[in-house]
Amino acid sequence: MSLIDRYICWLFLRVSLCSAACLIGLIVLIDVAGNFEEFIGFGDHSLHGFLRVIGTYYLARSLIYFDWMSALIALMSTIFVMTWLKRTNEMAALMAAGIPSSRIVKPLIIAAVAVATGAALNREFLLPRFSDELSRNAQDLRGTRKRPLEPKYDAETDILLAGHHTLAAQQQIVNAAFQLPQSVPGYGRKLVAKTASYRPPDNDRPGGYLLSGITQPESLSKLPTLTITGRPVVYSPIDTDWLEENQCFVVSKVTFQQLAGGKAWQRYAPTWHLISALRNPSLDYGADLRVTVHQRLLRPFLDISLLLLGLPIVLSRNHQSLFVAVGQCLLLVAAYYLLTMVFEWMGSRSYLLTPAQAAWGPLIVLAPFAYTVSKRMWN
Structure with missing residues (x-):
């Protein structure tokens, strides 16, 4: 790994940690404000007990927050790094030295793949370990509520x-x-x-x-x-x-x-448990669980497709504004999640598609677009 690769990866890491801390911290602050009385009660009305309760509660919940926002964090971090390189003229200096933009974004893509891999490992190994804690809300921290x-x-x-x-x-x-x-x-x-x-x-x-x-x-x-x-x-x-x-x-x-647990256990169970549940003769799950299994397997590829769709936006020469790039990418993320939810609904609720078609549909739609828009970047 060259010096410039290490520099870009280090910048990506710092931005990713800051983005994750800000987004997760914002959610935690809003949630604490809404459940303040419950946390005070479970903390025996003391500051130490209050901090201990919210620390334990949100330590587990930060994992699910990361799972929700991993694709957004990777995309935002990539946008910020590329915009920073352009605003400080480091991008121009690198390109003047004969380094193409495709070579500059290569470590960012590798870093984004690492984030997607980390999110997959989080879903398969960390979330199942905290499934009991995650299935309880702030009103039932001890699991004694009826x-x-x-x-x-x-x-x-x-x-x-x-x-x-x-x-x-x-x-x-x-x-x-x-x-x-x-x-x-x-x-x-x-x-x-x-x-x-x-x-x-x-x-x-x-x-x-x-x-x-x-x-x-x-x-x-x-x-x-x-x-x-x-x-x-x-x-x-x-x-x-x-x-x-x-x-x-x-x-x-x-x-x-x-x-x-209703359907909540499906969100926190590893993929092999979901497959075992489908094979369990005592259970008769519908298409929704089958869609979930397919989505688990395809989620990293969808995250990478989202990144490849967002990169050409920030590499465009039309603007160097961070806010404009972030706004356009937020619209892209909204369209991405909307497309995923529509296909999921068609496969698990309306039965217009088979579970496999509902899970593969977003990737079939996004992958050609991602290839087309990123091809110009590589060229």
Whole structure:
């Protein structure tokens, strides 16, 4: 890497950090102002507790903010660096030395690719580690707030998983009422309990929900384990040594996050978890999850296409104004996100396109434009 490459990359890094800090800081300030009372309460009405709460809360949320704005940060940083080089006449000096503009922007493109790669790694490795914290809002930092539960069918066992509300911290359903696919002698049609706590698979034990404080059926402790199509579905304490008398265990491959998190878990789950969810026989997701999987794979390429569309704007000889260039690029970003949302809607809501077509559509539209406008720059 030459001296000029290191200089441009160092300038890009500083601008990127400043841009990210300003944008994320602005969002944090607005959010803190709207949730000030909640943070004070969770911080035990002390300055130290308040700073600790908002530090912990926004440390995780800064990752999702970066995911939202990574393409914008890379584009804005590139615009600022190129405009700075033009305003200080460094660009003219480099071109007078025989260095073409395409060679000058090469380290910027490499740096933008690094930002897109970092955003992809953030989505796949960092966001899943903080998925629990990110799924809670400022009113439920400790996960103890009651959240209404939307009933969900287990497509493999045909059991309806329902209850009054959930507690995220305990991964628990309160006043659980699970409905069996058909009336079973002794069991009836429903399993009603005070709580249902999710238990992941462990050695030979399947994953599912541990029902405690069972009120229906009343004689559960005398009933054998319920099997459907030859597989145990409801374990009974009479023939299961790890269950207490007033407990039972309902087998399900629907995790607590997938049951209680709605669609929020999809935003914070890694791609391989999304693919596993599509292959999970207990889940029956529509086209929206398939669109999300395709978008995850194509997101870095879309970010680079946006950069290649924005570079010719700032390299134009018509103006050297930073504000004009930023304004034009903001319009470009708005058009980019609008195009992405329209294709997503057509694939996941209206079913006008297949999930693959909806995800690839923006890239098919943007890539030729990016190639056309950037070809002049390379020439």
